[in-house]
Amino acid sequence: MVIGAGMAGMAAALFASRRGIPTVQAGLTGETLYASGLFDLYGVSHGSSRVLIDNPWQGLQMLRQDYPNHPFCRVSNAQIRSAMDLLTGFLEAAGYPYQGYPDKNARLITPVGTIKRTFRVPETMWTGVLALAAKAPCLIVDIRGLRGFSATQIVSTLKPSWPDLKAASIDLPWENRLGPKYAEQIARGLQAEDARRKLADAIRPQLGLAEYVGLPAILGIHDTETVRKDIVKMLGVSVFEIPTMPPAISGVRLKAAFDMHMPGLGVNAFYHHTVHTIHRRRDGRFVLEIGRTKPETTVMADRVLLATGRFLGKGLVAERRGICETLLDIPVCQPENRGCWHREAFLDPKGHAINLAGIEVDNRFRPVTATARPVYDNLYAAGSILAHQDWIRTKSGTGLAVATAYGAIEAVADGLDDNPKG
Amino acid sequence: MNKTLSTQVLIIGGGATGAGLARDLALRGVRCILVEKRDINAGASGGNHGLLHSGARYIASDPAAARECRDEGALIKRLAPQCVEDTGGLFVAVEGDDERYIADFADRCRRCGIVAVSVDPKDALEMEPSLSTKTIAAFAVADASIDPFKLSLDNLAQAGGLGARQLLHHQVVGFDRRGGRIATVRLKDNRRGIEILVQADQIVNAGGAWAAEVAAMAGGRIKMVYSQGTLIICQTRIGERVINRLRMAADADILVPASTVSIFGTTSKRIDVPDNYRPTTAEIDAMIDDGRAVIPKLAHTRYIRAYAGVRPLVRSGDGTDDRAVSRGYSLLDHEADGLDNFISITGGKLTTYRLMAEKTADLVCRRLGNTSPCRTAKDPLPASSEARYTEPGLTPKMWFRRKDPSDLLLCECEMVPTSVFNEIVASLTTDGHRPGLLEMGQRSRVGKGPCQGSFCSLRITAHMYNEGMLEGREGVGELKAFLNERWRGMQPLLWGPAVSQAELQEALHCGLLGLDVSETA
Numbered sequence: 001m002v003i004g005a006g007m008a009g010m011a012a013a014l015f016a017s018r019r020g021i022p023t024v025q026a027g028l029t030g031e032t033l034y035a036s037g038l039f040d041l042y043g044v045s046h047g048s049s050r051v052l053i054d055n056p057w058q059g060l061q062m063l064r065q066d067y068p069n070h071p072f073c074r075v076s077n078a079q080i081r082s083a084m085d086l087l088t089g090f091l092e093a094a095g096y097p098y099q100g101y102p103d104k105n106a107r108l109i110t111p112v113g114t115i116k117r118t119f120r121v122p123e124t125m126w127t128g129v130l131a132l133a134a135k136a137p138c139l140i141v142d143i144r145g146l147r148g149f150s151a152t153q154i155v156s157t158l159k160p161s162w163p164d165l166k167a168a169s170i171d172l173p174w175e176n177r178l179g180p181k182y183a184e185q186i187a188r189g190l191q192a193e194d195a196r197r198k199l200a201d202a203i204r205p206q207l208g209l210a211e212y213v214g215l216p217a218i219l220g221i222h223d224t225e226t227v228r229k230d231i232v233k234m235l236g237v238s239v240f241e242i243p244t245m246p247p248a249i250s251g252v253r254l255k256a257a258f259d260m261h262m263p264g265l266g267v268n269a270f271y272h273h274t275v276h277t278i279h280r281r282r283d284g285r286f287v288l289e290i291g292r293t294k295p296e297t298t299v300m301a302d303r304v305l306l307a308t309g310r311f312l313g314k315g316l317v318a319e320r321r322g323i324c325e326t327l328l329d330i331p332v333c334q335p336e337n338r339g340c341w342h343r344e345a346f347l348d349p350k351g352h353a354i355n356l357a358g359i360e361v362d363n364r365f366r367p368v369t370a371t372a373r374p375v376y377d378n379l380y381a382a383g384s385i386l387a388h389q390d391w392i393r394t395k396s397g398t399g400l401a402v403a404t405a406y407g408a409i410e411a412v413a414d415g416l417d418d419n420p421k422g
Numbered sequence: 423m424n425k426t427l428s429t430q431v432l433i434i435g436g437g438a439t440g441a442g443l444a445r446d447l448a449l450r451g452v453r454c455i456l457v458e459k460r461d462i463n464a465g466a467s468g469g470n471h472g473l474l475h476s477g478a479r480y481i482a483s484d485p486a487a488a489r490e491c492r493d494e495g496a497l498i499k500r501l502a503p504q505c506v507e508d509t510g511g512l513f514v515a516v517e518g519d520d521e522r523y524i525a526d527f528a529d530r531c532r533r534c535g536i537v538a539v540s541v542d543p544k545d546a547l548e549m550e551p552s553l554s555t556k557t558i559a560a561f562a563v564a565d566a567s568i569d570p571f572k573l574s575l576d577n578l579a580q581a582g583g584l585g586a587r588q589l590l591h592h593q594v595v596g597f598d599r600r601g602g603r604i605a606t607v608r609l610k611d612n613r614r615g616i617e618i619l620v621q622a623d624q625i626v627n628a629g630g631a632w633a634a635e636v637a638a639m640a641g642g643r644i645k646m647v648y649s650q651g652t653l654i655i656c657q658t659r660i661g662e663r664v665i666n667r668l669r670m671a672a673d674a675d676i677l678v679p680a681s682t683v684s685i686f687g688t689t690s691k692r693i694d695v696p697d698n699y700r701p702t703t704a705e706i707d708a709m710i711d712d713g714r715a716v717i718p719k720l721a722h723t724r725y726i727r728a729y730a731g732v733r734p735l736v737r738s739g740d741g742t743d744d745r746a747v748s749r750g751y752s753l754l755d756h757e758a759d760g761l762d763n764f765i766s767i768t769g770g771k772l773t774t775y776r777l778m779a780e781k782t783a784d785l786v787c788r789r790l791g792n793t794s795p796c797r798t799a800k801d802p803l804p805a806s807s808e809a810r811y812t813e814p815g816l817t818p819k820m821w822f823r824r825k826d827p828s829d830l831l832l833c834e835c836e837m838v839p840t841s842v843f844n845e846i847v848a849s850l851t852t853d854g855h856r857p858g859l860l861e862m863g864q865r866s867r868v869g870k871g872p873c874q875g876s877f878c879s880l881r882i883t884a885h886m887y888n889e890g891m892l893e894g895r896e897g898v899g900e901l902k903a904f905l906n907e908r909w910r911g912m913q914p915l916l917w918g919p920a921v922s923q924a925e926l927q928e929a930l931h932c933g934l935l936g937l938d939v940s941e942t943a
Binding site: 312 | 700702703704707710826827828830831832877880881883884885887888892893894895897898901902905906908909910913916917918921922924925926927928929930931932933934935936937938939940941942943
């Protein structure tokens with residue numbers, strides 16, 4: 001039983017199905033809408049001196065030496081690589097391919113003109129990585145009415161180090177209605193070839209000497225590559241997407257891919273369901289009642305994997321007096337009191353102590369008690385709920401989710417012959 | 423060559439007193455310039471309860487201040503009704519509170535000429551259902567809620583209409599003294615880094631908590647202590663009236679409704695320098711645990727922002743309890759310091775700001791030989807347009823009424839449209855400087871909704887680039903400053919769902935946008 005339908009839960013269900021482990025999954029997928037679509041692995045070093053990481057594999061080796069508690073220490077680079085490949089392979093089959101360097105982080109531009117390091121990039125954004133690396137002549141285009149995305153902002157901010165960057169604004173050519181424009185609507189519109197042609201026609205007069213065109217992430221939902229390649233052909237230059245502020249189209253695409261293709265893998269998926277009650281029987285098996293707003297289905301599970309996330313995912317809850325795990329109230333490793341949770345400056349590069357709080361696990365990803373013994377021998381945890389990591393500041397969200405999900409499912413598979421003990 | 427400005431009066435400090443003084447002098451035909459190192463009401467004038475005191479809070483500790491509050495409170499209600507919500511107030515005691523103080527309360531009020539009507543605890547509970555059922559005594563008084571920011575902007579708007587100038591983000595960096603006179607005042611434009619000189623016949627130091635620092639630069643002396651008061655804003659309005667704890671003034675005594683929210687406070691914590699103030703988790707936890715005795719709901723309600731202000735207290739004796747230091751104001755002529763054109767006005771309360779301005783203007787005018795009488799005790803304070811967008815619910819109403827689909831919302835939580843944003847920008851730009859995100863946040867509801875600026879800050883910076891208000895890498899700096907400032911108010915209140923919101927914000931601003939590392943191309 002996998003509880004959680006964020007990146008870690010999805011990865012765990014995927015890995016379990018690949019290993020032929022009968023799996024039930026429950027959780028809310030809505031949060032995926034906030035995903036950037038970028039798969040980070042390890043972009044900035046852990047600890048108080050934040051160093052930008054070029055080679056994530058080397059970076060992870062260093063991390064393991066310096067921070068033996070970090071969840072990345074419980075999986076090898078080879079396992080993480082397999083995990084990433086399985087995930088991107090699944091998405092490629094679902095029509096949403098990814099790109100990246102084998103041993104190097106990619107750098108891409110953000111909507112505020114800063115640079116983001118990540119490991120795997122949706123194909124739709126990949127040529128942007130190449131354009132930035134070459135500082136090639138490039139035109140950034142925004143769409144009037146699509147708020148929070150200004151080509152002028154991106155270009156002004158980057159221009160000092162990228163002189164061949166130009167900005168242009170266009171009106172959405174097939175839309176006469178005034179008012180705000182939304183990426184998802186535009187993306188649905190671009191499914192029609194005629195709309196793509198009009199978009200290309202609107203961009204063409206601005207092209208100048210540009211070899212690349214950067215657009216906000218709007219190039220389709222289910223058929224992104226068809227849309228993008230079509231526009232590339234019409235314009236005769238490379239075209240790439242730049243992430244937009246969430247909830248963004250990249251999250252919509254991921255959610256669609258998971259919602260549509262996970263059940264096909266044999267995962268017994270209950271999305272939009274949450275776990276209402278969970279209890280452990282004397283024989284060690286878990287009995288869970290799951291449902292949308294009230295219990296609808298009872299699931300009996302030999303093993304449970306918690307991939308319930310942190311505060312946003314509701315795997316953890318922060319009360320004024322302390323942090324608790326929400327489902328089984330298992331011990332949470334945390335700072336001494338609320339006064340130590342957050343630093344005085346939001347952007348303090350050292351990061352906030354609350355983000356290192358979480359569930360402590362053993363080498364087999366089983367939550368442990370204060371005396372380092374597994375809480376239950378058939379309970380596992382993976383993803384951002386784990387302690388001793390700060391996925392946001394180290395830019396390692398997806399990497400951490402899939403790596404620990406992989407490790408946990410391996411541990412589950414290893415233990416399949418043993419029956420749970422009461 | 424530095425630019426030199428000359429004027430009759432230079433006012434240092436853009437809080438309520440400075441703004442009130444600018445208006446008072448302008449109404450008497452005196453030319454003046456007001457300088458403020460940060461923004462309007464950046465100090466205690468912005469960091470307070472927004473409570474227009476009936477005076478009942480000071481009947482025991484400071485009867486003179488109580489009487490001043492009584493008179494000034496009534497006057498402001500009458501002359502500046504646009505800034506006031508006349509809620510009325512209750513003083514409430516619960517089981518365990520000091521019975522002697524309760525017994526003496528009515529009598530003490532009477533001696534100060536303050537009306538306090540005894541209310542049966544049962545009736546009090548009906549009037550204010552959020553009160554504790556353990557209420558044992560209650561009195562109704564004439565407290566009210568006031569919008570301090572609107573008050574200052576309205577004062578400055580009228581002053582400006584009469585020719586007064588204001589220089590925001592200009593800091594006094596030195597005084598050139600010739601004998602007993604200050605010949606020139608040196609200002610630094612904190613944004614552009616350039617120096618400006620001002621020659622003035624009279625200089626008024628209305629620096630609030632920073633008055634001692636300013637006076638020291640001029641060679642004057644003020645003995646001050648600094649007392650931090652922390653306040654928290656509840657997400658919803660709890661109660662119709664101002665609710666005071668009926669006891670000798672202490673921490674966590676007052677809940678003031680302010681349009682759609684309520685403000686709960688406060689504390690009194692001695693600090694060494696007026697710049698080092700920020701609300702702490704310990705203060706807030708203690709405050710909630712104390713205040714819930716009178717209003718049990720305070721333990722469970724959601725809070726949206728914490729802030730602190732520094733009370734500028736002028737010291738006479740050597741007591742250790744800052745609440746025992748007079749809340750009256752101090753008007754100092756600095757003649758003992760050998761200065762004949764320098765005046766300091768500090769201490770006091772928001773409620774008595776007008777009186778402080780009047781007394782100061784009287785002294786200034788005596789020195790200038792101006793015999794015009796003060797008009798602020800009789801003339802109404804005109805409502806200005808600059809101040810109106812801080813009111814919740816106003817911009818949504820306007821936006822719905824106009825129904826202009828091309829007028830995009832920049833802040834979705836509080837529904838602030840582009841047109842309003844541009845209007846505020848235009849009003850600020852005429853003063854010769856470009857407004858930033860923080861200033862815009864102060865003059866509108868931007869960043870004050872549930873997202874606390876996470877999303878609207880991005881829409882607004884994009885818009886500002888499109889309008890040519892930002893260039894180069896300025897936007898990154900603007901965003902960082904804005905987010906760190908909003909964080910100041912959120913950080914001590916992070917528990918429960920607020921922690922999830924903070925996590926989402928960090929994932930966006932640090933995870934995706936990398937504002938914590940700010941890597942460049």
